[in-house]
Amino acid sequence: MSKHHVTTTINGEPTEYLCEAQQTMLDVLRDELGLTGSKEGCSSGDCGACTIILDGSIVCSCLMLGVEAEGRTVQTIEGIADGEKLHPVQQKFLEHAALQCGFCTPGLIVAAKALLDTTLNPTEEEARYWLAGNLCRCTGYDKVLRAVMDAAAEMRGEASA
Amino acid sequence: MPRVNYEAPTSVDEAVKVLAGAAGLAKVLSGGTDLLVQLRSGRLKPDLIVDTKRIPGLIGIKEEGDKFVIGAATPGAMLSDHQALEHAWPGIVEGADLIGSTQIQGRASLAGNLCNASPAADSVPAVIAARATVVIAGPAGRREIPAEAVCTGPGRTSLAKGEFIVEFHVPKPKAHQCDAYLRFIPRTEMDIAVVGCGVNVTLDAGGTCTDARVVLGAVAPTTVIVEDAAKALIGHKLDEATLAALDAAAQKACKPITDKRGTIEYRTKIAGVLARRVAAIAFERAAAR
Numbered sequence: 001m002s003k004h005h006v007t008t009t010i011n012g013e014p015t016e017y018l019c020e021a022q023q024t025m026l027d028v029l030r031d032e033l034g035l036t037g038s039k040e041g042c043s044s045g046d047c048g049a050c051t052i053i054l055d056g057s058i059v060c061s062c063l064m065l066g067v068e069a070e071g072r073t074v075q076t077i078e079g080i081a082d083g084e085k086l087h088p089v090q091q092k093f094l095e096h097a098a099l100q101c102g103f104c105t106p107g108l109i110v111a112a113k114a115l116l117d118t119t120l121n122p123t124e125e126e127a128r129y130w131l132a133g134n135l136c137r138c139t140g141y142d143k144v145l146r147a148v149m150d151a152a153a154e155m156r157g158e159a160s161a
Numbered sequence: 162m163p164r165v166n167y168e169a170p171t172s173v174d175e176a177v178k179v180l181a182g183a184a185g186l187a188k189v190l191s192g193g194t195d196l197l198v199q200l201r202s203g204r205l206k207p208d209l210i211v212d213t214k215r216i217p218g219l220i221g222i223k224e225e226g227d228k229f230v231i232g233a234a235t236p237g238a239m240l241s242d243h244q245a246l247e248h249a250w251p252g253i254v255e256g257a258d259l260i261g262s263t264q265i266q267g268r269a270s271l272a273g274n275l276c277n278a279s280p281a282a283d284s285v286p287a288v289i290a291a292r293a294t295v296v297i298a299g300p301a302g303r304r305e306i307p308a309e310a311v312c313t314g315p316g317r318t319s320l321a322k323g324e325f326i327v328e329f330h331v332p333k334p335k336a337h338q339c340d341a342y343l344r345f346i347p348r349t350e351m352d353i354a355v356v357g358c359g360v361n362v363t364l365d366a367g368g369t370c371t372d373a374r375v376v377l378g379a380v381a382p383t384t385v386i387v388e389d390a391a392k393a394l395i396g397h398k399l400d401e402a403t404l405a406a407l408d409a410a411a412q413k414a415c416k417p418i419t420d421k422r423g424t425i426e427y428r429t430k431i432a433g434v435l436a437r438r439v440a441a442i443a444f445e446r447a448a449a450r
Contacts, residue, residue: 020211065210
């Protein structure tokens with residue numbers, strides 16, 4: 001069983017790798033490419049810790065095969081900051097202390113960033129539904145929501161709450 | 162996960178060829194949100210995975226004359242974003258949109274939900290209630306069958322070796338026709354239906370029902386078209402007597418199991434309650450157009 005040669009774009013960089021058909025995108029990111037920011041929580045698409053952005057949509061990288069990335073555009077938590085400059089969502093997670101153990105944080109930040117790519121005016125209810133696929137077992141959801149809503153306000157050019 | 166072969170054909174003919182020619186079990190990959198979980202758990206051990214998403218037309222929604230043509234692998238997020246479809250059949254979009262999280266919506270498809278063949282599949286009742294058909298490609302060419310003819314039991318379909326769903330054909334609504342879908346779960350999000358119900362009704366100008374389909378999910382081995390529930394609606398306005406007849410017909414059609422989500426008695430009672438609520442929404446929408 002030969003390996004598949006995949007040519008794709010990850011965090012803006014043209015990327016090539018070899019993978020076996022049964023390797024998930026999460027396996028490829030972590031084990032082949034050393035991008036260990038995406039986490040493996042449940043491996044069944046329930047927890048969202050492995051969330052990536054695939055051609056503009058968030059998906060669970062544990063429910064996608066590495067070979068499926070051929071010709072696609074992938075963004076991971078490693079590509080959310082602009083060099084040393086944190087994305088507003090990342091900055092607000094720090095300011096609001098919106099994390100405890102941190103395991104769910106990469107997935108939450110990627111999912112929240114994707115929400116703010118689609119709208120800078122989410123209602124809190126919309127943000128809660130959007131993030132319902134990201135589980136935090138420290139149950140720190142309230143601070144997460146405050147951070148996301150504050151990041152949206154900042155990106156709209158409003159003064160910080 | 163165990164070793165497997167992977168093909169990503171770029172035409173329907175090529176896909177049929179690799180599916181039909183597979184030495185062992187071949188599985189079609191659309192969004193993969195069920196398939197990959199089953200691979201990892203060891204419940205399925207396919208020799209070949211055939212990814213259909215590179216085939217032109219498998220992802221996308223077109224309007225062709227009096228129908229919508231929905232590519233089999235079109236993800237749920239794309240259904241929700243399609244304004245004409247959402248306006249025509251809000252119930253179909255509601256059902257598909259209830260499947261999983263935003264992440265799952267980025268991948269999960271109508272064909273995957275139908276062919277995974279769970280009795281609790283959320284997108285299926287409203288699709289059947291709209292009298293949608295599916296176009297199936299296979300070694301003997303193409304055939305078109307009603308959506309309800311695909312699932313034959315939990316995890317089982319009528320598709321033969323080498324066959325796969327290419328697209329869904331959903332007729333556009335007639336005057337004063339609309340649909341709705343609700344499912345009951347013990348919380349607000351991210352669960353599997355205890356009962357699901359899709360209702361599609363056509364009214365006359367005075368609000369009397371002239372045609373109806375009532376479809377229940379999660380109360381039998383497959384999705385159930387409840388003929389007697391449709392009969393309870395046709396010829397009537399939505400008064401209490403009609404709702405009571407609908408409720409009774411829906412309950413009578415249930416052959417559920419008891420599991421952690423609900424007992425036989427509970428599911429049966431909920432089926433009647435849901436049928437009432439969904440019919441009320443469908444009637445209101447149909448009357449408003």
